[in-house]
Amino acid sequence: MTSFRFIHAADLHLGSPLSGLMLKDRQMAERFAAAGRDAFSALVEYALAERVDFLVIAGDVYDGAWKDNHIGLFFNREIARLSRAGIPVYYLRGNHDAESIVARTIAMPEGVHEFSTRKPETFVLDDLKVALHGQGFAERVAADNLALAYPPAVPGHFNIGVLHTSLSGRPPHAVYAPCSVADLASRGYDYWALGHVHAFEAVSADPLTLYSGNLQGRNIRETGPKGAVLVSVEDGRPRYERVMLDCARFETVEVNLAEDLPESAIPGEIEAALLPFAEAADERPHALRVTLSGRHASAERIKAARSQWRDDVQAACHRIHADLWLEKLVIALEATGTERPAAVGELAVDIDALVASIAAGEDAGTDELVGEISRKLPGGVAAGEEPLGASAAELLAEARDILRARLAGEG
Incomplete structure (x- = not known):
């Protein structure tokens, strides 16, 4: 067999709005929103620079229907750009860009090949002795085991299976084209290029079966380096290396506060926890979800002043690096000591019981109220899964802490 190299990418999600961002700076929010397209451009640049033999995209090129x-x-x-350089592209549709969803079509350049959505299709590269097998999604829901219908390996060729699948299950991803690793191995292929799961995963060594992960993280659930896989094949044996191409990154940071730490020293603790991200931010902007945890005497006061602390943490991010941005501040601190119902004059208010009753649905309409408020916000501000920047339970907990702090102060 000849020696060759190809790139395996998946889950580009072009057009994804990244609507969950809680960034205050408009220009930075726009940079994160454009990161998916920039990452794909970086992928093309990398393929050109490395002069790879072909590119494989295992589904979800687009995020959904085109406006x-x-x-x-x-x-x-x-x-x-790849077509003009003589680098062919082989791609298929996944659940986000199934044929029934992305109805618009634009004629692709020569050398760009889409796998059929009706049945498995094989493309043979005679000069490289490579055979690529794949099938795209005709509908968003693909409940059948597509892998078992893939054809046998082409003799004397390096066989690559391309499939958008959840395999036997990869929570929190929905189940699509379910199959087992044994099902894949039964086809006799040399490499499986998988898509759908957004985290990189080496599923199997024989045959080499990989999830490349998505090209660009889109929210705080997709943290860490993102990119594609460069596969080099010599004498029929594949080896791979990850290529990081993301143009913005999400990370989580936990700052555990000592119980006796002075409140004035907390910003310094936060800065120390952020320092490791300074060098990485030289390459790309970072959106950080910072969680304050531990038991602390000022827990309720900090929670009651959440807005001010959010600004303080953002300021700490910028003291470390101009491209460190706060995605969200989570205050998971526990108060020291035993809390008693707050009292004002002769009125005793059991704040915990009041909030618990609302959370349990005894005072119905919390979700409806959040929805009503979010609909009145400017376009795009409340487009995420948490329109007001937190879940209803978190908002109720924050209200409880504010009431506790204020009633205690008045008392």
Whole structure:
């Protein structure tokens, strides 16, 4: 067999709005929103620089239905650069860009090949002795085991299976085209390029079976380095290396506060926890979810002043690096001592019982109220899964802490 190299990528999600960001700076929010497209451009640049033999994309090129053609035109423009360089592209549709969802079509450049959505299709590269097998999704829901219908390996060729699948289950990802590793191995292929799971995973060594992960993290659930996989094949044996191409990154940071730490020293503790991200922020902006944890005497006062602490933590991020941004501040501190019902004059208010009754649904309408408020916010501000920046339970807990602090102060 000949020696060759190819790139395996998946889950580009072009057009994803990254609506969950809680960044206050508009220019920075726009940089994160453009990161998915920038990462794909970086992928194309890398393929050109490395002069790879071909590119494989294992589904979800697009994030969903197009409102207009600009997403398709962007993909066409970038992929045409590979076409002009003689680097063919093989891709299929996943659940996010199934044939039934992305109805708009733009003629692709020569050398760009889409796998059929009706049945498995094979592309043979005679000069490299490579056979690629794949099938895209015709509908968003793909409950069948597609892998078992893939054809046998082409003799004398390096066989690559391309599939968008959850395998036997990869929570929190939904189940699509379910199959087992044994099902994949039964096809006799040399490499499986998988998509759908957004975290990199080496599923199997024989045959080499990989999830490349998504090209660009889109929210705080998709943390750490993101990119594609460069696969080198010599004498029929594949080896791989990860290539980091993301243009913005999400990370989580936990700052555990000592019980006796003075409140004035907390910003310094936060800065110390942020320092490891300074060098990484030289390469790309980072959005950080910072969690304050532990038992602390000022827990309730800090929770009651959440807005001010959020600004203080953002300021600490910027003291470390201009491209460190606070995605969200989570205050998970526990108060020291035993709390008693707050009292004002002769009125005793059991704050915990009041909030618990609301949370339990005894005072119905919390979710409806959050929805009503979010609908009145400016367009795009409340587009995420948590329109007001927190869940209803978190908002109730914050209200409880504010009431405790204020009633205790008045008392």
